[in-house]
Amino acid sequence: MNEEEEKYDLKIILLGSSKVGKTTLVNRLTQGTFENPEQTTGATFSKKKYQGELQEYTFSIWDTAGEERFDSLSSFYCRNSGCELILYDITDRNSFTNLDRFFDKLQYTNEDSFVILIGTKLDLIEETSKLRKVTLEEGKKKANDKNSYFFEISSKTGHNIQELWETVGDLFEKNSQKNEIKHRQDNNHFQINSFTNNQKKKNCC
Amino acid sequence: MMKKIRSNDPIEEIPIHKDEYGFPVHYTKEQEEILRASTMKNKKIAIMKWKAFIEKQGGVPAIVRKSPQLKKLARKGIPNDLRGSVWQILSGSKEMKEANPNYYQELSNRYQGQTSRSTKQIENDLHRTFPDHVFFQKPENLEKLRNVLVAYSWRNDKIGYCQSMNFIAGLLLLYMNEEDTFWMLVAIIEDKMPRDYYSQDMVASHIDLRVLQKLLLKRLNKIGKYIISKSISLELITQQWFLCIYLTCTPTETTLRIWDAFLFEGNKMLFRIALALFKINKDTLFSLKDHGKLFMAIKKFPELAFDPDKLLTTAFQIKMFSRREVNKLRVYFKPIVEKELENLKQSRIEYRKKRQQMEAEKKKKTSEANSNENSNENSNENTNQNSNENSNENTNQNSNENSNENSNQNLNQNSNQNSNQNLNQNSNENSNENTNQNSNENSNENSNQNSNQNSNQNLNENTNQNTNQNSNENSNENLNENSNQNSNQNSNSNQNSN
Numbered sequence: 001m002n003e004e005e006e007k008y009d010l011k012i013i014l015l016g017s018s019k020v021g022k023t024t025l026v027n028r029l030t031q032g033t034f035e036n037p038e039q040t041t042g043a044t045f046s047k048k049k050y051q052g053e054l055q056e057y058t059f060s061i062w063d064t065a066g067e068e069r070f071d072s073l074s075s076f077y078c079r080n081s082g083c084e085l086i087l088y089d090i091t092d093r094n095s096f097t098n099l100d101r102f103f104d105k106l107q108y109t110n111e112d113s114f115v116i117l118i119g120t121k122l123d124l125i126e127e128t129s130k131l132r133k134v135t136l137e138e139g140k141k142k143a144n145d146k147n148s149y150f151f152e153i154s155s156k157t158g159h160n161i162q163e164l165w166e167t168v169g170d171l172f173e174k175n176s177q178k179n180e181i182k183h184r185q186d187n188n189h190f191q192i193n194s195f196t197n198n199q200k201k202k203n204c205c
Numbered sequence: 206m207m208k209k210i211r212s213n214d215p216i217e218e219i220p221i222h223k224d225e226y227g228f229p230v231h232y233t234k235e236q237e238e239i240l241r242a243s244t245m246k247n248k249k250i251a252i253m254k255w256k257a258f259i260e261k262q263g264g265v266p267a268i269v270r271k272s273p274q275l276k277k278l279a280r281k282g283i284p285n286d287l288r289g290s291v292w293q294i295l296s297g298s299k300e301m302k303e304a305n306p307n308y309y310q311e312l313s314n315r316y317q318g319q320t321s322r323s324t325k326q327i328e329n330d331l332h333r334t335f336p337d338h339v340f341f342q343k344p345e346n347l348e349k350l351r352n353v354l355v356a357y358s359w360r361n362d363k364i365g366y367c368q369s370m371n372f373i374a375g376l377l378l379l380y381m382n383e384e385d386t387f388w389m390l391v392a393i394i395e396d397k398m399p400r401d402y403y404s405q406d407m408v409a410s411h412i413d414l415r416v417l418q419k420l421l422l423k424r425l426n427k428i429g430k431y432i433i434s435k436s437i438s439l440e441l442i443t444q445q446w447f448l449c450i451y452l453t454c455t456p457t458e459t460t461l462r463i464w465d466a467f468l469f470e471g472n473k474m475l476f477r478i479a480l481a482l483f484k485i486n487k488d489t490l491f492s493l494k495d496h497g498k499l500f501m502a503i504k505k506f507p508e509l510a511f512d513p514d515k516l517l518t519t520a521f522q523i524k525m526f527s528r529r530e531v532n533k534l535r536v537y538f539k540p541i542v543e544k545e546l547e548n549l550k551q552s553r554i555e556y557r558k559k560r561q562q563m564e565a566e567k568k569k570k571t572s573e574a575n576s577n578e579n580s581n582e583n584s585n586e587n588t589n590q591n592s593n594e595n596s597n598e599n600t601n602q603n604s605n606e607n608s609n610e611n612s613n614q615n616l617n618q619n620s621n622q623n624s625n626q627n628l629n630q631n632s633n634e635n636s637n638e639n640t641n642q643n644s645n646e647n648s649n650e651n652s653n654q655n656s657n658q659n660s661n662q663n664l665n666e667n668t669n670q671n672t673n674q675n676s677n678e679n680s681n682e683n684l685n686e687n688s689n690q691n692s693n694q695n696s697n698s699n700q701n702s703n
Contacts, residue, residue, distance in 0.1 A: 006498070008496075008497065018326060018329050019329040036336065038333050038453075039333035039371075041453055042442050042504065043438075043500075067368045069367060070407075072407065072411065073438075073440050073441055075549070076440055077441060079438070094325075100557065103560060104553050104557050145564055146564070
């Protein structure tokens with residue numbers, strides 16, 4: 001029995017250092033659950049529907065290992081991505097200072113893609129703010145510098161998860177009014193995308 | 206031993222229970238029956254044969270690594286209570302350990318309390334290594350795992366720690382003590398697997414991913430072509446199969462059988478198993494058209510390999526590629542992969558520079574926009590007057606020249622310089638030298654982008670008051686004019702600065 005090819009309206013990818021909570025966020029988004037997952041190996045695909053103003057869309061969500069040595073597969077992982085969720089852990093300074101590594105990967109994504117910078121594990125600082133190693137202002141400033149949108153979330157409590165998802169949907173709808181999402185299908189492996197001449201135009205938070 | 210891969214499909218949500226090795230499973234009842242029926246019968250026969258073999262040899266320690274009889278037996282599966290000791294013989298780690306008595310203890314003592322650059326990642330992964338297995342819920346066992354991984358990171362700085370080594374060492378700890386685990390990890394990484402598999406750039410791993418694709422096209426042409434036609438990036442799946450030697454993805458019984466064979470046959474087993482997985486699942490493969498579903502289905506192939514005998518038989522039946530053929534392909538792909546990795550590195554560096562330039566420019570625009578609000582009215586007038594004023598012409602001319610050099614120079618430019626120049630610019634009095642410098646720095650900053658736009662922005666920034674209203678066409682004209690009138694303007698500018 002053959003099944004039809006499904007159309008994914010938007011490819012969302014998660015980026016961020018090891019253990020910042022990428023898989024946890026995906027689980028929260030797609031299943032509404034919270035648990036400590038085993039470490040992610042390779043890449044994982046899941047999907048989620050988004051109810052737009054006029055129609056329903058299907059978004060694909062891709063999750064991958066965050067360790068730096070797996071970066072060389074980024075060009076495959078990021079290909080055709082229209083939305084990048086770049087995560088850092090607000091209780092782990094390193095995960096914030098290393099963020100440039102993930103912005104580097106935007107060279108492989110769609111030209112009109114949008115970026116959302118996300119500080120995770122907000123629940124950890126609810127009890128004691130001592131654990132916070134990255135301030136809200138720092139996060140906002142980083143996002144502003146990088147032409148990205150910004151959220152602090154907790155996948156555990158669900159804080160800001162709905163808002164995040166709606167922002168993704170909104171931005172997608174705005175974007176798709178302007179452009180048609182391209183489904184380039186190239187089979188070249190290790191293809192190195194040349195620089196595009198146009199700089200990405202993004203609104204800022 | 207399977208990782209919990211969750212799916213949106215409620216049918217596949219099966220309550221987790223543990224297999225006889227203590228790893229969580231989520232088989233259906235039918236699947237488990239297949240597994241049991243097939244393995245139990247063969248297992249009994251294998252155990253009997255092993256018993257006879259060992260008696261004849263005079264005990265496990267007397268087993269010689271490379272006997273043909275052992276090969277046959279290894280393919281049938283090693284009895285679980287013998288695995289630990291037989292694996293150490295097959296991998297050669299027993300010899301290594303005996304040749305280096307006290308090495309592990311000394312290594313651990315020497316670096317006690319120090320942190321290696323791998324320590325943090327190791328800590329990150331400790332609690333994510335088989336978290337559902339009762340063994341790894343005990344702190345003393347996590348301590349052993351930590352010790353082994355940290356010790357290895359000290360032994361081999363080039364590799365340090367690579368994710369997947371935690372799973373390998375974890376499995377070994379279930380079969381042997383800490384020191385034996387260390388040596389077997391050494392044997393696997395430094396001997397059984399090709400060199401540079403787990404190193405920082407993972408060259409050998411990337412080479413093998415290419416070799417696999419080549420072998421797929423060679424041996425299972427239809428499947429290989431289909432995967433390509435669906436734009437599946439197999440690398441994102443198969444890298445983990447190879448790095449963990451199928452450890453986190455197959456049912457435990459199957460994993461252990463793969464390891465039995467791998468340790469005897471060597472790393473070409475990685476390819477045999479991969480090809481067998483594709484062959485066994487080819488109907489599923491061709492029935493799926495959707496990219497995402499196909500991707501996840503392939504990712505699950507190992508997870509569905511409940512029947513180790515079927516998998517291994519299929520693997521050994523695949524018309525054989527010799528070790529020589531695999532190595533030939535590896536040699537062939539080596540320079541290609543190395544070049545690609547180098548290119549990736551380069552493009553990353555260049556992209557980062559470009560982004561930094563964009564960001565600096567954006568900052569500038571924001572601050573400009575603020576100051577423009579005050580000077581908006583004047584700016585239009587200024588634009589019109591430009592052509593009559595020497596200072597502005599000079600600026601134009603300079604930026605024209607500089608924009609030609611842009612592409613060559615921009616890589617060496619530093620954004621810090623720009624901000625300094627801007628400060629100068631405010632105080633400068635249109636002397637030729639200063640203008641020249643400014644436009645140089647600024648145009649470099651904007652490099653790689655549309656040159657019309659660039660020069661336009663540069664002009665605005667340099668002349669400070671022209672901002673905002675200049676259109677591309679405008680600056681274009683200016684530039685053309687300038688190039689025609691170059692000599693005149695030069696003399697003008699000289700006069701001006703004099």
